[in-house]
Amino acid sequence: xxDWPLWxxxxxxxxxxxxxxxxxxxxxxxxxxxxxxxDVYTRRQEGVxxxxxxxxxxxxxxxxxxxxxxxxxxxxxxxxxxxxxVPEGVEHL
Amino acid sequence: xxxxxxxxxxxEDGRVEPRDEMPDAYRRTLIRQIAQHAHxxxxxxxxxxxxxxxxxxLRRKAILMAKVQDEAGHGLYLYxxxxxxxVDRADLLDQLHTGRQKYSSIFNYPTLSWADVGAIGWLVDxxxxxxxxxxxxxxxxxxxxxMVRVCKEESFHQRQGFEILHTLxxxxxxxxxxxxxxxDRYWWPSLMMFGPPDDDSPNSAQSMAWGIKRFSNDDLRQRxxxxxxxxxxxxxxxxxxxxxxxxxxRGHYDFGAIDFTELGEVIAGNGPCNRDRMAHRVGAxxxxxxxxxxATAYEAKRVARMAGAA
Numbered sequence: 466x467x468d469w470p471l472w473x474x475x476x477x478x479x480x481x482x483x484x485x486x487x488x489x490x491x492x493x494x495x496x497x498x499x500x501x502x503x504d505v506y507t508r509r510q511e512g513v514x515x516x517x518x519x520x521x522x523x524x525x526x527x528x529x530x531x532x533x534x535x536x537x538x539x540x541x542x543x544x545x546x547x548x549x550x551v552p553e554g555v556e557h558l
Numbered sequence: 559x560x561x562x563x564x565x566x567x568x569x570e571d572g573r574v575e576p577r578d579e580m581p582d583a584y585r586r587t588l589i590r591q592i593a594q595h596a597h598x599x600x601x602x603x604x605x606x607x608x609x610x611x612x613x614x615x616l617r618r619k620a621i622l623m624a625k626v627q628d629e630a631g632h633g634l635y636l637y638x639x640x641x642x643x644x645v646d647r648a649d650l651l652d653q654l655h656t657g658r659q660k661y662s663s664i665f666n667y668p669t670l671s672w673a674d675v676g677a678i679g680w681l682v683d684x685x686x687x688x689x690x691x692x693x694x695x696x697x698x699x700x701x702x703x704x705m706v707r708v709c710k711e712e713s714f715h716q717r718q719g720f721e722i723l724h725t726l727x728x729x730x731x732x733x734x735x736x737x738x739x740x741x742d743r744y745w746w747p748s749l750m751m752f753g754p755p756d757d758d759s760p761n762s763a764q765s766m767a768w769g770i771k772r773f774s775n776d777d778l779r780q781r782x783x784x785x786x787x788x789x790x791x792x793x794x795x796x797x798x799x800x801x802x803x804x805x806x807x808r809g810h811y812d813f814g815a816i817d818f819t820e821l822g823e824v825i826a827g828n829g830p831c832n833r834d835r836m837a838h839r840v841g842a843x844x845x846x847x848x849x850x851x852x853a854t855a856y857e858a859k860r861v862a863r864m865a866g867a868a
Binding site for chain 1: 628
């Protein structure tokens with residue numbers, strides 16, 4: 466088990482919803498990762514579809530650089546509908 | 559940037575996530591607590607597993623197997639949460655197997671009768687739920703999320719235990735006596751699951767300040783007593799403490815003093831089953847080695863075959 470890779474598990478709880486990350490597990494290969502994920506994370510019909518992804522394949526943004534990484538959105542309040550003033554009495558806008 | 563700074567996050571009751579900066583002591587405390595919690599789930603399979611083959615009906619057997627399987631699952635959720643703090647699962651297991659990390663002392667008591675399975679569900683899982691519900695709001699995100707799943711599943715555990723005891727206590731006089739005996743033995747150890755009293759709990763204040771712990775040991779213990787006493791009345795069973803009585807002024811049940819020297823002894827390794835539990839756990843791990851090796855060899859072969867075909 467020491468050499469088994471870590472897999473991240475994602476569950477779609479029902480059709481129409483996205484897969485959501487639920488946790489991780491160790492498994493020697495993708496097939497066993499899927500079967501283990503079924504037994505560990507969907508014992509109560511929590512899912513209709515499962516993804517397992519090798520943790521090492523996930524590319525993540527750096528939490529330390531969160532401020533600078535996301536700051537392009539900080540000064541663009543005009544992207545939200547609440548930025549605009551609408552004259553009294555205008556409906557369906 | 560107060561919202562990414564550790565102190566700032568705690569101040570606004572935010573959640574710390576795996577790759578955030580955090581003090582070493584916070585990380586170490588969480589690793590120790592989550593690992594100990596995971597180990598408890600894994601060792602906790604043993605006292606009940608002991609009764610799977612002797613459960614009194616197919617229904618009880620199926621339920622008990624589902625419960626023990628849940629405990630394995632809970633252990634796995636928690637190991638996964640611990641790993642997000644940068645430890646290796648295999649190392650955590652090594653530390654359990656060599657006694658460097660502990661598990662809950664309650665699992666060092668034996669399950670002598672079928673009624674003990676009921677008492678464990680009702681009292682031990684009941685106490686665990688009181689301890690665990692506040693952990694769903696723990697400041698460390700992965701631990702809190704794991705606890706949400708655990709708590710959702712635990713409530714069936716407590717109910718099935720209550721149902722076992724209710725059936726026994728409304729059965730023959732021998733069954734009633736068996737239920738009472740189980741409650742007599744499990745009551746005080748269950749109260750000790752909340753840990754030492756507040757004035758003798760050196761790490762509590764720091765854990766509260768870090769948002770890992772939300773309520774003190776004594777507050778949680780009181781909450782457990784308050785919810786359990788009326789349930790015992792419905793069961794028609796007596797809790798083995800003559801000092802239990804409603805205190806109008808406090809709005810809580812009073813209860814007798816707990817003998818914490820026993821807890822110390824069990825933690826020190828001198829409980830009734832400490833050695834058995836560890837020997838069984840290490841044996842199961844070693845006996846399973848060939849399965850792990852076979853799975854690893856199978857994957858290595860597949861990879862080699864693919865490389866050959868390419």
